[in-house]
Amino acid sequence: MLEEIKSSVSYIQQQGDFKPEIGIVLGTGLSNLANQIEVIKRIPYSEIPNFPVSTVKGHSGNLVLGVLNGKKVVALQGRFHYYEGYNMQKVTFPIRVLALLGVKKFILSNASGGVNPNFQVGDIMLIKDHINLFPDNPLRGPNIEEFGPRFPDMSEPYNKKLLQIARDAAKALSLNVVEGVYAGTSGPTFETPAEYNYMKAIGADAVGMSTVPEVIVAKHMNLDCFAISVITDLGVGEEIEEVSHEKVLDVAKEVEPRVTKLVFEMLKHI
Ligand code: HPA
Numbered sequence: 001m002l003e004e005i006k007s008s009v010s011y012i013q014q015q016g017d018f019k020p021e022i023g024i025v026l027g028t029g030l031s032n033l034a035n036q037i038e039v040i041k042r043i044p045y046s047e048i049p050n051f052p053v054s055t056v057k058g059h060s061g062n063l064v065l066g067v068l069n070g071k072k073v074v075a076l077q078g079r080f081h082y083y084e085g086y087n088m089q090k091v092t093f094p095i096r097v098l099a100l101l102g103v104k105k106f107i108l109s110n111a112s113g114g115v116n117p118n119f120q121v122g123d124i125m126l127i128k129d130h131i132n133l134f135p136d137n138p139l140r141g142p143n144i145e146e147f148g149p150r151f152p153d154m155s156e157p158y159n160k161k162l163l164q165i166a167r168d169a170a171k172a173l174s175l176n177v178v179e180g181v182y183a184g185t186s187g188p189t190f191e192t193p194a195e196y197n198y199m200k201a202i203g204a205d206a207v208g209m210s211t212v213p214e215v216i217v218a219k220h221m222n223l224d225c226f227a228i229s230v231i232t233d234l235g236v237g238e239e240i241e242e243v244s245h246e247k248v249l250d251v252a253k254e255v256e257p258r259v260t261k262l263v264f265e266m267l268k269h270i
């Protein structure tokens with residue numbers, strides 16, 4: 001795997017001398033942020049040796065190198081979900097590549113179902129911590145010492161300084177944000193009412209189908225992570241409302257400008 005990652009990295013480095021400091025995973029809620037990047041180079045995933053390619057037709061994936069609010073960034077436009085059938089090594093492959101490109105910090109976003117009764121649809125949740133409910137861990141198997149230790153510390157999965165920068169940025173923009181614990185599950189099913197209850201009982205505030213594997217791998221390499229979740233539906237109370245992918249996308253689209261503004265503002269202070 002190490003050789004595969006290194007050959008992806010050297011291909012990207014051959015495209016120009018650019019050293020990004022911050023990696024951004026443009027998940028739900030942040031896809032528009034790509035339009036604000038002063039693009040230096042956009043590389044389709046399909047051109048990068050060994051890079052996973054999206055299974056979904058028309059879902060082009062691109063690696064975008066550029067400058068965003070004065071910071072050198074590399075953004076992943078399109079991520080790989082476990083529910084699509086990729087193994088954990090493929091899901092997290094791009095994170096390894098970005099780390100070897102020199103990224104020290106990661107910003108990620110996702111959509112999730114809220115299980116905290118104080119939450120509302122459309123809330124922006126700063127992720128404080130996570131619970132890994134995926135049936136696998138991306139670090140299972142032989143450890144690559146070059147990346148990090150066999151038993152990585154996870155005492156601060158989401159960097160406290162970045163979290164404070166986000167709080168301050170939200171305040172400066174008069175944006176209302178909530179904070180909470182994100183439970184990551186394999187999907188692709190949304191939760192049953194009993195499962196939403198379970199998520200709440202084990203200490204989660206929201207549940208979704210991404211981010212956790214990527215953060216585990218980033219932390220393995222001792223990198224700082226920050227993640228935002230858009231609460232697109234609620235699994236709260238006696239009667240759980242029906243959820244659909246369309247609803248998730250609709251809500252995310254509505255919230256997106258606020259999330260984009262928040263991350264843009266944050267970059268000034270990182
Ligand atoms: N559950 C899991 N993943 C999700 C949800 C949810 O309710 N909403 C958006 N992604």
